[in-house]
Amino acid sequence: MRHLKNKKQGMAVVIVLTLATAILILGTAFLKTIRNQGGRNTIELGAIQADLLAEGITQIAMLKFKEIPGPLYYAYVAKVQGQTDEPLKEYHKDQVLAGEFKTPFSANFQTTYQLLPSKMYDDMNIKISVVVKVTRPDGVDYERNIERTVSGVRRPAF
Amino acid sequence: MRLSSARKSNGVTLLEIMIALLIMTSAMIPVASLMGYGGRATSKDARRIVAIQTLDKTLRQLLNEPFTEIPVGNSIKKTFNKVELGTIKTQAGYDYDVELSSRYISPVTFSYQTVRVNLPSFKPDAPKASDFAPKETLSLTNCVLELIVKVSWKEQQTRTVDVSAMTYRANYHRRDG
Numbered sequence: 001m002r003h004l005k006n007k008k009q010g011m012a013v014v015i016v017l018t019l020a021t022a023i024l025i026l027g028t029a030f031l032k033t034i035r036n037q038g039g040r041n042t043i044e045l046g047a048i049q050a051d052l053l054a055e056g057i058t059q060i061a062m063l064k065f066k067e068i069p070g071p072l073y074y075a076y077v078a079k080v081q082g083q084t085d086e087p088l089k090e091y092h093k094d095q096v097l098a099g100e101f102k103t104p105f106s107a108n109f110q111t112t113y114q115l116l117p118s119k120m121y122d123d124m125n126i127k128i129s130v131v132v133k134v135t136r137p138d139g140v141d142y143e144r145n146i147e148r149t150v151s152g153v154r155r156p157a158f
Numbered sequence: 159m160r161l162s163s164a165r166k167s168n169g170v171t172l173l174e175i176m177i178a179l180l181i182m183t184s185a186m187i188p189v190a191s192l193m194g195y196g197g198r199a200t201s202k203d204a205r206r207i208v209a210i211q212t213l214d215k216t217l218r219q220l221l222n223e224p225f226t227e228i229p230v231g232n233s234i235k236k237t238f239n240k241v242e243l244g245t246i247k248t249q250a251g252y253d254y255d256v257e258l259s260s261r262y263i264s265p266v267t268f269s270y271q272t273v274r275v276n277l278p279s280f281k282p283d284a285p286k287a288s289d290f291a292p293k294e295t296l297s298l299t300n301c302v303l304e305l306i307v308k309v310s311w312k313e314q315q316t317r318t319v320d321v322s323a324m325t326y327r328a329n330y331h332r333r334d335g
Contacts, residue, residue: 017181070272078290083286
């Protein structure tokens with residue numbers, strides 16, 4: 001009987017130690033969650049950087065199409081007809097439309113023109129797709145694909 | 159005597175309670191400080207979210223401004239048209255410094271291959287490889303602006319933190335009289 005009583009003595013310390021350990025484990029988990037969430041709440045900077053960059057590259061792509069629409073038209077037709085795809089590749093080669101940079105953040109991008117049903121020297125309709133991938137310093141990637149459809153109608157000279 | 163001995167051995171002693179309280183207190187102190195840490199982290203996140211929203215709003219406004227009215231230079235902090243630059247105080251009471259750095263990508267070059275439409279063999283519906291002229295480039299000056307906006311703010315009243323993004327603005331109306 002005395003042996004049993006001796007065993008009961010000190011139980012409060014054991015219970016409190018167990019509880020304290022459980023609280024500390026929960027606290028550590030809480031701390032880890034907060035640290036991992038840092039800067040990732042609701043709005044992702046990388047996604048916005050990718051989106052804005054894609055908008056800007058789309059503007060450059062539209063400028064090129066506005067300045068030199070004819071070569072795109074014939075290059076696309078030549079490719080679709082199975083004649084040659086070199087001129088279309090050449091049209092997509094520009095560094096401002098397909099390239100990469102490291103500052104102020106790391107990103108790479110690719111632009112694609114697609115000809116929609118069009119009639120040269122009458123009306124031209126194209127779809128511009130810009131794919132941007134922004135890489136955060138910790139290696140997380142954000143990809144954005146922006147598509148714009150442009151319709152061009154030939155204006156009479158007079 | 160028997161009663162006194164039974165009381166001594168039964169239940170929880172004052173010493174046990176004191177040790178238990180001491181252990182519990184030392185476990186609760188870091189937990190309580192964690193609560194404060196959580197609150198500070200939430201405020202920090204809120205400041206960052208507002209900064210990113212400001213960055214997004216500023217650049218989207220720049221994309222809608224007339225090309226010729228966008229100033230060119232480094233660290234521009236003067237507000238123009240609808241684009242708010244310089245020190246901005248938000249409704250949440252945070253202060254942000256918004257600055258614009260813009261420069262021409264000049265010349266911007268576009269490569270292409272023209273088609274020799276005057277060749278007798280040329281068919282508009284099926285241009286052949288031989289119908290295309292060698293590679294050419296079109297160089298345009300002062301037609302594309304690179305726009306970088308940086309939003310900075312103070313954390314813990316001393317450490318400056320910033321977020322930045324970039325975009326491009328093209329001049330579609332260069333030929334317009």
